[in-house]
Amino acid sequence: MRKMNFKDVFIPTISLFIICVVITAALAFTNAITATKIAENEAQSQQESMTIVCPDASTFEEAYTGDDGTVFVGKNDKGEIVGYAVSTVSSGYGGQIKVMTGIDTSGSIINIDVYYNDDETPGLGKNTSNEDFTSRFKGLVSSDKVVVDKDYSGEGQKVDAVTSSTISSRAVIDAVNTACDIYNTEIIGGEN
Amino acid sequence: MAEKKSYLQEFTKGIIKENPVLCLVLGTCPTLAVTTSASNAIGMGVAATAVLICSNAVISMLRKVIPDKVRIPAYITIIAGFVTIVQMIVKAFSPAINDSLGIFLPLIVVNCIILGRAEMYASKNPVFPSILDGLGMGVGFTAALLCMGIIREVLGSGSIFGIQVLPVQILIFILPPGGFFVFGILIALANKLNTKAGKKVVESPCQGCPMSKTCKSFECAKTDSENSDKEVAENAG
């Protein structure tokens, strides 16, 4: 066997190491610059979404954060509670679906907003974020389960799915049901 | 003057003559996956072009420093670095594009066009031509993606860049089968034009693959020899 030359082993190793260090430093630098901006973007998209589902509120305060979702209390200019925005996540056809559900103080759904569904099929599952679909949730009550028309067997509140996208529609409904559960246990349950 | 012309050639060859997608059949995964709409196609194309230019420039700069033995890992590290930087920038300044490209944004790192240009061009040429080469290849990639994206969006959702133009929608075109189909037809067109111009036609993505040199005992080698055999036979006949 040929004797391993010190130069043969050392130089490639050290040059690869230097490249890794330089690249990592460059990444850390870019991350430091962009991280705040990325966080801002996320917060902004959440804020927009909350305004859609709870239009009467002017400020939102985080009231509960758990593994299953986050509840924001919406207050108007006078500081009165006008509703709750609950952000939940579920898994759709291609990936995750994020839904914001607005619930008023009497427990009925004001509106919902599907603010992330980009892993769904364009033209099919992606249509779940259209107002056409989300408006079907308006006025439902949070105390009863929502079910998609295909699963409907006389119990719960029926919502028609987006054509040919039962899985994505079901995912949105799951997220809304989770939101209602959180609302009932954390907000209603918490008050008593 | 002569030099100017050759620089221009470095740039234009990637767009038509050696179009990475339609002539060399490289980078097929993003070509099929993100072309469900024209705007997605442009987003992907621009992101890949940015990575291509930066990685070509850096690799060409370091071509005399990087030891031959660890060349591929070094290239991959550099490319992965730029991909992550581009990803962070896209996330910060255009979150909508980041969301719609999803996993395919970080997957630019394994896009064979980029490693292929690093291995075949940037590692042998000075910085400026390498940048032009990257730019040309990137524009060619973007053009091919845009072409796919427009066809699929018009037929599949009846719109261009989100503006409704057709009353009917043939949904299958934005689903996976439609991607394969449109790509097949485009390659057929490119092949037709290439044969008319008397050029050789790529039969398997392996031929343009940057790794084909490393996998010797493999089908790529076989297809190549088969092809040349066929050609010899045809010429003889």
Added chain:
Amino acid sequence: MLVKSLVSVFLAAILTENYVLCKFLGICPFLGVSKKLNTAVGMSIAVTFVMVLATAVTFPIYQYLLVPNDLAYLQTIVFILIIAGLVQLVEIVLKKYIPALYQSLGVYLPLITTNCAILGVTMLVLQKVETTSLYTYTYGHALVNALGAGIGFLVAMVMFAGVRSRLESADVPKSLQGLPITLISASLVALSFLGFSGFVDKLIPLA
């Protein structure tokens, strides 16, 4: 419940979320190496092996090393280097200790580093950890998902190799010969996989 969810993850990775035909990952080997059945099978087994191995290593590194230290942005670079290193390691080990296996699978290994299906599987599985709400997505699920993805790759490759062997004897119009007709047949195979949508959810209801 655990077994049920594992089976569901496994079947979904093969059928409804087939990485080649539904997610467009690993198209290069799918088109390039599917000409003959034996090369298709060899490539798929090598891919499956590396997928499971790569997931086994990257999953804990991401969850327990990168995330707690706020280094999630290093994901791409760390993963690709791990995969490249693993492929080299497997190649060396096979060559030295199991030369017979190296003869049959080793030739595919250099191609696998740049196979986007591997990197795709290791990255996509991390998203699932966040999105799965019906049960906790564990390390076991991630491994089963990787195995399923590999088997799904195998299924797609074998099916497609069959289709292509029939194509050899077909009378194809001149302009479509070669790659175009291969892609059009791939489109029909992908179409058949669309039929599986919703299949696993119906078969194994988890809710």
